[in-house]
Amino acid sequence: MSAALNSESITKAANDSFHIAFCIDNRYFRAMGATILSILDNNPGVHFTFHVLAFSVSDEHRARLLKLEENYPVQTHIHLVSPSLFSRFAHFIESTYYSPAIFTRLAIPDILKDYTDKVLYLDADILCVGKMDDLIELSMDNVIAYVVPDAEATTVRRAAALKLSQVKYFNSGVLYMNIKEWLANQITEATIHALLTGGDDLRFPDQDALNIALDGKAIYIEKRWNYLYGLIGDLENDYRAMRDVGDAVFLHFAGAVKPWANWCMHDSRAIFAKYHRMSPWADMPMDExxxxxxxxxxxxxxxxxxxxxxxxxxxxxxxxxxxxx
Incomplete structure (x- = not known):
């Protein structure tokens, strides 16, 4: 009887699951593991389904994802994406330090449309430090996507450079998508068009193109859902303590220095290490x-x-x- 009740509760939890997607390569599974554990640790009682979109996944990382399901009440799905899908973007990929994985964001709605009607995309250099209840409860009625403003200086520069209709520009590390509305409004197609026609105006290729495609169509929410925490500025001034982040829920360590770099000596390492130790990737060392x-x-x-x-x-x-x- 208890087993039956448990099965029913699991089924109900799966039906009510909140879906989160990552687009990564094999180098970022360690970081994603910490992101996932930070979400689980700060949001007990919420059932999550995690989707991993990648060009390839090693057997080792597949096994670790299964371990995640064994240790926590979550579901995981791997979605292999063919690199040929992005051959048209080769000139962007070759001319920047970006991984081709960033372009798989554009495939999320089509790939996940049979799994869920809404999905939260997160970069894998994000850590959750609070409850997600307010985000989960946001209404998706007639909403294509919720986005979070980028830094003010970046917003002013990019909005002008891209000739956006408003002085609004979002950081694409957090995207809360309404899959049906996204597909109906052909946002992926519009983003691809912007990528292929934007030329040198696109400094941040996929992010700029998404801003063009969603210009005037996305709903902006508070910065606490994508709190940009750049470590380089702190370290340039030999400031190694964490700054006050207020009511931030997602800390996004955008930039070239990450909190898994032990050599940086920044206190953010302790936050990453806490969740890293809880994950199936705990035996993979930080970057010494x-x-x-x-x-x-x-x-x-x-x-x-x-x-x-x-x-x-x-x-x-x-x-x-x-x-x-």
Missing amino acids: QPINYKEMRMHSRFLWRRRQFADSVKWFWRYALARPR
């Missing part, structure tokens, strides 16, 4: 040292600000040897 020439250069600069001159010179030398000629 810079792993590419760009990180080496930043690390050298941060060390100089801390007056650790010898170490700064050492890392600048490593950067000089590693950078492309």
Whole structure:
């Protein structure tokens, strides 16, 4: 009898599940694991279904996702996306540091239309630090998508550059989509058109194109749902303590330095580490040292600000040897 009741409760929870999607490559599963655990830890009682869109998924990460389902009352789905789908965007991908995974956002509504009528897309460098109740309860009636404003300076520059109808510009790291309305209004098609015709005006290719496609059509919500927390500004001034984030729910560590970089010495590492330890990816270490020439250069600069001159010179030398000629 108890087993039957348990089965019924699980079925009901699955039907009432809140769907969240990630678009990542194999390098970002560790980060996504911490994102997922931060959501679960701060939102007990909510049933979640997590969708992972990727070009490929290693057996190791598949096993870890199954472990997530064993340890927590969640469902997970892997959706493999063919890289050929994005061949038309090759010139954008080749000319930026972005992973092709960012373009899979455009496929979310079509791929998930048989699973749910609404889905929250999140970048995998986001950590949840509060309850999502207010977001989950938002009405989706006649709404294509809820979005969150980018930084004020960025908004002014990009709205002008893209000739948007309003001085409004969102950061696409958080998108709450009404799948039916998105498809009916052909937002993916409009975004693709903007990508293919935008040329050099698109500084942030997919984000700029989404802003063009959703110009005047998206509903803006509070910044607490995508609180942009840039670590570089703190570290340039040797400020390693967390700043006050007020009522922020999603901390988005946008930028080149992430909280899983132990070498940065910023207190944000403790927040990431807390949720990382709870995830099936806990045995994967954080980044103890810079792993590419760009990180080496930043690390050298941060060390100089801390007056650790010898170490700064050492890392600048490593950067000089590693950078492309």
